[in-house]
Amino acid sequence: MKLLLNIKKENDDLGKQVNNLANNLPLIKFLKHCTVLLLFVSSITIQAQDLPYSNGKKYILGDISVSGNTSFSEQTIITYSGLSKGKEMAIPGEDIGDAIKKLWNSKLFSDIEVYITHIEGDVAYLEIRLSDLPQLNELKINGVKKGKVEGVIKDTKLNKGVKVTENLLTTTKNFLTKKYKKEGYLNSKVHINTIEVKDSTPTARVNMVLNIDKGEKVKIKDIVFTGNEVLSDKQLRKSMKSTKKINRIRILKRSKFIDSAYQADLSNVVEKYKENGYRDARIVSDSVVYNDKKTISLQIAVNEGEQYTFGDITFIGNTVYTNEQLSRMLRINKGETYNGVLLQKRIADGSKPDADDITNLYQNNGYLFSSINPVEVSAVNNVIDLEIRISEGKPAYFNNVSIVGNDKTNDHVIYREIRTRPGQLYSKANVVRTVRELGQLGFFDAQEISPNFNNPNPNEGTIDMEYSVKETGSSQIELQGGYGGGGFIGTLGLSFNNFSIKDIFKKDAYKPIPMGDGQKLALRLQASRFYQTYSFSFSEPWLGGKRPVQFSTSISHTKQFLYNPLNGNADKSKSFNITGITFGLAKRLQVPDDFFVLSQAVSFQRYDLNNYNTGLFTFGDGYANNLSYTVGLGRNNTSVDPIYPTAGSSFNVTAKLSIPYSLFDGVDYKGLKEEYDDLNLTDSDDYARAAEIDQERYKWLEFYKINFKGEWYTQLTKDLVLKPSAEFGFLGAYNNDRGVIPFERFFLGGDGLGSYSLDGRESIALRGYPNQSLSDNDGGTIYNKFSLELRYPITLKASAKIYGLSFLEGGASYNNFRDYNPFDIKRSAGLGVRIFMPAFGLLGIDFGYGFDPLESQGEIKAHGWETHFIIGQQF
Template identity: 40%
Template sequence: MNNIYKAIIFLIFFVGTSQQLKAQQTVVKPSVTYASNPETYRLAGLIASGVEGYEDYVLTGISGLVIGQTIEIPGTAITDAVKRYWKHGLFSDVAITIDSIIGENIYLQVHLKTRPRVSSINYIGLKKNEMNDMEKKLGLLKGGQITPNMIARAKKIAKKYFDDKGYKDADIDIRQCEDVTNKNQVILDIEIDKKQKKRIRQIIIDGDKQLGDKKIKGTFLTKGAFKKTHEAGKLANILKSKKYTPERWAEDKKNLINKYNEYGFRDATIIRDSIWNADDKHVSIYIKVDEGKKYYIRNITWVGNTVYSTDYLSRLLNINKGDVYNQKYLDKRLREDEDAVGNAYWNNGYMFYNLQPTEVNIVGDSIDLEMRIFEGQQAHVNHVRINGNDRIYENVVRREIRTKPGDLFSKEALQRSVRELASMGHFDPEAIEPDIRPDYENGTVDINWNLKQKSNDQVEFSLGWGQTGLLGRVGLKLNNFSMANLFNKNRDRRGILPVGDGEVLSLGLQTNARYYQSYNAQYSTNWLGGKRPVQFSVGIYFSKQTNVASNYYNRGYMQNYYNYQYGYGSYGNYYNNYENYLDPNSYVKLFGANVGWGKRLSWPDDYFTLSLMISYQRYMLKNWSYFIMSNGSANNLNLNISLNRTSTDNQLFPRRGSEFTTSLTITPPWSSWDGKDYRNLANDPNSPNYSREQQEKYKWVEYHKWKFKARMFTPLTNGTKCFVLMTRVELGLLGNYNKYKKSPFETYYVGGDGMSGYTANYPTETIGLRGYENGSLTPRGQEGYAYDRFTLELRYPFLLGNTTVYGLGFVEAGNAWSSVKDFNPFDMKRSAGVGVRIYLPMIGLIGFDWAYGFDKVLGENGFEKGGSKFHFVLGQEF
């Protein structure tokens, strides 16, 4: 403001000089003083100086003065002009002087000095990630002008940032240094001394006579009132946050009152609280509460309800006379629970419904509640708009949405639509949020679905090295395929590939040259014909695996192999050895095809799906010693009946919901009508007719296979990033119609990571059990005809969205038996470990686990513990 007064001094005439100046024709640079009466002039000229890079009319325009206007000197016009320059924020010095006066005309000059620009910014005392956060939050840019307000604002933002991180005593110093190499530019040094992060040493609660410390602070197994502030150094808080910030404490003071309200103490208040430094790393907190009286419910009356009877609403509320006045439970029964009072209205079109519980009478420790309901009119869905989608056809998206134009509004249908859109896999599940726009006058509601696309097609190309040489894998999975576009040239293709209908086409090739080859193709759609949720799938596959000659394991070969592995010898020598040790007279070939059909059910609810699949496999073996059957061909014609219920909320990281599948796979009971004596058929391997009898015995394989799988997801904390407990139960049995004709195929290969190398489309089913070697629970010669697996897995997400990353810790147990009669669910092999899962859009799921097996299984050296094992998962959930 001193500069304003300077300008005014220059513009005020000395006492008694005004008449003399007017009598002269021209006065240049006149002297002025405060001690004069205002004189009126016509502004004839205005120029600005001291600033480069701006047009003159831009600078003079900021003043608000206009050529030709009448101004008083001294007067408010000049004062206001100076204020405008200061308010603009670009200038560090402003002065307006009189250049000359000619008669009644006055010429003014504006003297400006711009604020310096920032040439560089140095962050001192921060890590790289903290520097990146500071750059985004502070808004200080290289090349931008710097003002005192910007400096003050930056300090405030930085202080809050480090307070939130737990650095309560952080010092922030922002210094400007002149840049001698650049005119009118400065260097900013932002120095931050974070000091020690503050954790909570002790929380002292005074006045908690009714609830006590355990209910307020919680224990290892129970939740307390505080969600974000807990005492350090206590075992009960090992998984809880101990960091102190003012915001966290302010939030937890509200949570404390809510906790008291939950136990009926509606008058509970906080009298005072204080925080002090217990030491360099800790603060202690003192809080004094007045608990007040504990209240109970006496009478509940309903007012304004016409749609539902009072008795029905009372049953939904489930609060009775004499119950503790629990305001948290009351709110859940009115709004939050699936069967809450509010949902009865919202799911029946009453979007404008409102209910206010009102305390109408308090007598002693008893409260009368009046439930005042405004029902309003039923609202119908008007417009349903889909935004953000240009990859999949709109009708494909709309058929998954449960809110159709003309339907009554339903909160349940809205929530179900969110789940169905997330389950499609074409959109970021974390970004699906309906934009609801009610129209109270017309009784309608518009729903806008603002979607964020993600690519869920997967391309795989990988190379690996094993004891039999190089293994290559190539795969393509299109999750937005369109069979119609493949044959219809005139239809919109939306790119090179025929996509748009949300169908799935997968093609795969895996080969190890002569040793192993596998080819597969699969097509499926969840909407056969595009109008009804009818599933259809068709697939075909072929694989061949050649055995390795017995001298593969001799000492000389193994020496060559190790020489290659550790850099001795040459690749050519190894490759020649590899070629020589294949046994072309020992192999297994598998050809298979399947056709599937499925239908979404409406009972017991529409989460259920019934599926049928007819499959045919032909096994061709020659001198193959890994199954009961070693030579000849066998056929497997079977029908699979599966009942599935899936209600999870997210494909990549489910937080709640469940998956249940029960299935039965059956073949015709060939032995019941073919008239063969299987008791005396193919039992003696030394018999000259053994091979022929094997082919006769297993020409048509028969069995009945029962499986049950269940997974449940339970969120243990609130929020998007929360701890989730996954509980899994699996049971499998492979039975037979004739005890002398047990199936040599479709047995269970249990143990390890569930990815047993070359077992894609293999005649056995692989079941993982971490902490043990692959197949170690069903070693060779002890095929698995029954198994079980139980898992508890605690998950936490580090990154959610198109790329999803989460960590996990687990305990697991299971076993396998070579006879269904020996099945014992309490005889289990146990393990525990940790792992991580990474979902990449173009690759799929990748997982790494470390596990320790606690029990003994049969291995190469007899019975030994599973011990420490690392497992790798690719493309499938373990």
């Protein structure tokens, strides 16, 4: 920016005007400090940005003119400048500088100059001379693939019409250079050329050529340490979490060089020494050696120092907890090797909000304003004596508790999950639990839930609590596909997970459906060539609105058709119809803790057979009734995000029981069994009698069924999560003479999507094998399955959560306990990916390799690869 004073020749008294101006503006006297250009032919131009403001003279502004290459109107530019006719101002002075700043900050102009054209008494006339910044006309990008061009434009915001400034060119170049260096292209170079567009258009425009030379991807060939004697090179390299040398068998950590990660890893090396008692260890020097265009080596010199041990540890300032209590929480004893990292974690572990440390001991009992600081008071003979100085402060109480960000979900749905109430003693554990409960609702982006502490008042002992949430789509279109039961199985459903049934008759509430009360409503259609299923379900998580008691109900109907082996199609004249209804209650318990849920359900199903003869039982025309009671106990304390849990566990054990009819119905089942065993089923009369016996045995189903499933989540690193799981199921009979029923059985193998019937059967996924291939045709009465899954997130944004996984699993199905062997299982391994989108639920694909042959299919070698496409289901 520059401020210029231009005095134009108006009459023969030019010399007198110059002398007068020189007397008022002593700029000409200081040629060593300012540049002065005198144009005696037509004008005198004075550069005056260095003039002291104190020497300025007051003038009244006359007319202001605008000149230069600009498409903006004169009035628009004058308005931008803040100058106006009739305004009194000093020249030179702050007003002129402010006008130039305003024009410059608009980011519309360049070469901004302000001139005095002439002066009449105390009236000064100004001219603003400037040029428009050029707009981007066309952009050409060289050096990247066509598919990446749009991404570069989006990242750099180089859209047509953007103003091209020096700052834009610099930031674009720096951004792209850093971007490619982060990807391992350490020698990347970016060049930008602009070419002026010359045409009749008044707007200044330029074409831009963006040349990107990423060069070769640079990897770390070796990491060499010098000066280390106590810790080996291998130990130090292992402490570097993100900086790794080339290793062909390593998959998750790549060997590219990223400077920011490298600097962080140098600190990790020092931390490694501190963990082993060498608190004075430091990095003496480090350097990057370029081997060639593709590889570098890192050379790091360390000074290990001497090893220290813990001495006396004294607590000062504690009144709420005794020294013994704090010592038990610290769990560090005199004489142990000094570990500064462990010490800090035991005092305040920043990596875990619910860590078992001294800070949380105070924070969970109201002492929000407490502080705990370890101070080294002595280090004689390498023995460090510590004082842990505690400032407890006053207990804090919640004053106001509020929610922001919920546009669809009603306030009462959120407030009933909040564990922090106005007037309640502050507890960090309750804040952490509230965040977890809000995330588990599924209505909000779990990664964006933020507890904000407002208006802390240590003197009064109060704090305002605000929970910030970001809503996501809670309604889903369910699309599910897979192969099972002899053909393709498709599912179409609508699931409204934040429904409001009380507004169902309010016309204004349909946007597009009544929402906000946290209820769930689902309509579902599932079909293949061999069956059709229709179902409706509804659940209210807080029945009555005062307690977390969930009420649920469902109604369903399915029609199955018998497979015709001659043509491979469904025989529509032979059908099996099932109609069912279920009512359930689930209550959150307080003992042993409030993560436990006790669930109960009563269900009834009616099975009608129409010429439906299979190997399950002898009668093909008849019916069966299934009245059962299910009780379950579960505990789920997984971390905030239900789609990608990183910690905690979930287990559930259920028992499904029928009434023991054989105790009181007066039927001689032992005699019926003996008679049945003596029948010749190849004889038509005997077969008819067998059908009558089966009809009597299965008129009312009698059974008990036990299921267990447990999952555990462990965060190995910041992103990597290990998920082991185990499952077990058993179907039994009260009366062995009556026998195990042909319904409610387990079908193991495949993607788990083959659960097309409502006869109580369960399809258990075991990847690497075809659907239901690991059970008999009639299903098993016992099964177990073990799985180990390693997950890594690609993105956890609300619009789409994506993570990759690898798995090892095994399982088997059995017909009785005589054959049961939990170690005789079919094994598999593979890779997969999951994508969760709020509108469609979970999508995924798995590639599994079965290590064992399927003897039932005549295989003698490993089964090999199977591909499983998953829509709407999570393992």
